[in-house]
Amino acid sequence: MTDAVLEELSAALGSAVSTDPRLLEPARADKSGHRSAGRPLAYVSAASVADVQHTLRIANAHRVPVVTRGAGTGLAGGAIAGPGEIVLSTLAMNRVLEINVDDELAVVEPGIINADLNAALLAHGLWFAPDPASRAISTVGGNIATNAGGLLCAKYGVTREAVLGLKVVTADGELLSLGHRTVKGVTGLDLTALMIGSEGTLGVIVEATLKLRPLPAGPVATLGASFESVEQAARASAVITASRLRPAIMELLDARALDAISAHVGVDLGGRGAHLLVQFDGAGAEADAASARAIAESLGGSVELARDAEEGERLFAIRRAFHPAMERLGTVLIEDVSVPRSQLPAMFAAITDIERRHDVVIATVAHAGDGNLHPNFLFQGEEVPDAVWAAADELFTTALRLGGTLTGEHGVGLLKRRWLQDELGTTQYELQRRIKQVFDPRGILNPGKVFA
Amino acid sequence: MTDAVLEELSAALGSAVSTDPRLLEPARADKSGHRSAGRPLAYVSAASVADVQHTLRIANAHRVPVVTRGAGTGLAGGAIAGPGEIVLSTLAMNRVLEINVDDELAVVEPGIINADLNAALLAHGLWFAPDPASRAISTVGGNIATNAGGLLCAKYGVTREAVLGLKVVTADGELLSLGHRTVKGVTGLDLTALMIGSEGTLGVIVEATLKLRPLPAGPVATLGASFESVEQAARASAVITASRLRPAIMELLDARALDAISAHVGVDLGGRGAHLLVQFDGAGAEADAASARAIAESLGGSVELARDAEEGERLFAIRRAFHPAMERLGTVLIEDVSVPRSQLPAMFAAITDIERRHDVVIATVAHAGDGNLHPNFLFQGEEVPDAVWAAADELFTTALRLGGTLTGEHGVGLLKRRWLQDELGTTQYELQRRIKQVFDPRGILNPGKVFA
Structure with missing residues (x-):
């Protein structure tokens, strides 16, 4: 055959x-x-x-x-x-089919790289907001298939908020046009949203109509704040959100992450228990940054303030050095749990505890503005050690207990299949499988992924 | 039985x-x-x-x-x-179960009135952004079931963007918990999004976890601009969007609407061919309003500017008088098509043409910021005349031809069943029906609605 x-x-x-x-x-x-x-x-x-x-x-x-x-x-x-x-x-299907400046939308093939699309949009003053850390190497189709997030989601939303319509080829080869070119639309069931984050299990995305935003204009103000403990930094980030400020970016690095970066860039960041990076954009950026600074300082933070984008980029260099720094130290399993923002301090405390009890090394960075943590398990060799899986298992269980989720932005894929039912419950799990069967009666679309 | x-x-x-x-x-x-x-x-x-x-x-x-x-x-x-x-x-299920200020979310029962929820949120500086014109009388559950829109969607999104999770009772009485309490989450298929806008055909919403926003702070600046023709006004609104301005509200009223309002409020608005209302909020409001004013004036508009919220409210009184004004004149069929914003001038031109050829009266208001038009067909008596249905049919066909949709925010219900397949195509229509069957194998949930 x-x-x-x-x-x-x-x-x-x-x-x-x-x-x-x-x-x-x-x-x-x-x-x-x-x-x-x-x-x-x-x-x-x-x-x-x-x-x-x-x-x-x-x-x-x-x-x-x-x-x-x-x-x-x-x-x-x-x-x-x-x-x-x-x-x-679908990597070779990488054309921009249309940029419609008046309607603030673009029609693209799925294989286009996120950063390449944004480079093409720059001249028009427009922007595709989904901003995964992989944006220089990941495709828009992949961003859609995983409902990718990134650093800017608390203010600018996830991929689902940036897709108006999709063309999809079904398991039996039929072409569907889902969604709209309009901002609003309620004709029947929202199959566009159902496709987003479905990880190749329902159909093949062959075209996407994307909702663009005006490039943020005006000033950018950035804070770097050092804290003695990660719990303090997490509390500061939670208070900044609760104060109705709306940072474009709010990133948190724990002590392990700072140690790895110190070793990598040759600058001693040691002694800092945790670091919080907060960036505001738009007309109110400076005033908002001043408010955030006051909050960070009142909670024991030592704050550095950058008043323009370039200086802000210098503060963010620490964050950008994280993944290269980790890769120098060994093999890394990047995890991706999400919790309600108020639970960030509790989640960081749990990670410290899990690390100690399982005798593993976990360096954590978090998109603190939206409660999404990436605990990075570090180990030697190709095989993930049992202790790491046991620690990861406890990590997932803890995130669920705190009202969170198994995966904020990476998807279920193969890695989290065995925990999916814990989060969804049996009834919803079975319902999702039946929906999958409607799209793919013969089970040919990415079988074994998401649903075990 | x-x-x-x-x-x-x-x-x-x-x-x-x-x-x-x-x-x-x-x-x-x-x-x-x-x-x-x-x-x-x-x-x-x-x-x-x-x-x-x-x-x-x-x-x-x-x-x-x-x-x-x-x-x-x-x-x-x-x-x-x-x-x-x-x-x-579900009208009696109207409790606010939780307001979580730190996580910017609320958990509510479906029967709560939109405005009552926002009244409860006001003291916390928070806000449930979906803002249908019916907000004083419509429920949050109904807003979700129709993916309700309103005046603020271009800047603040539709209902889908404001719902994190749902509890839903299935056709056979099981209780499902869909979605997350977190900002991000990609565990399996997005059934929360699938429920939003499903008009009671998939399950009964019994609880909603809503994503709140900080109440917009800072100045509010409002423009009222009169134009000689609706095409001019529509062009001005399209240019304002294309200039990367982001009004909180942008409403357009045509000559028929202004005539009706004149008769109702006793102020002569006649001679104005069309009226455009534009409101900006946030730190950049005044500068943005100045830019919009320049655009409106360069396109022939005669502009009045209000620099605070109260004065702005006075300008909006014209818009708020529209529905009462129409009801005085006869029976009204409120339509709800949406087009890409650049097609607003073409859609208004088509409405004028349809009105003339079918000898019907259509007064139109539009949420011009997002391309959503409400042509109001006026007639006498209880029964919708054939000429009105014929004109409506042509209205829908025209919206689809211009890249638009049958319904921006009201839903399909009974009224638009017969046009649904025209928009979805047969393959998607059948796929949607099969998904409905997965949720509701015995066909007891709102049968005959949406799907004919």
């Missing part, structure tokens, strides 16, 4: 189909550290909607799994392909 | 069940002007989640339709109940 599938794919798609190990091997992994059991069946580099439709029709007829893949920067194993599976890459 | 259903309902729910015509008769109608064929079977006034569960278990067992209803202010016939149907009112 394998040969028949390859033959049909080749007949329909020609040189877009490949079994070259140089394409198949990388598709076994993503940035999660996971790797599939073996080489996938074939790699299809789709250049058009028709290519995607051909691939799905053939795959569906033969019940062959299809793993849709963009840049492969996912952190949850959602785009990993294994034996017997077709890798459907 | 009817008797058996009533007996079971009474046994389970006691005095919450009624067959009093004074309750049943009003449930035959809403604010759409439509009226069901006859009196419903029973009226259940749910006071708790358990009441809703009992009602649905009994209804599902006997395959009796359930029409969930809040304040009955809908404009599309979505909550109208007829013979053989149970009216499930």
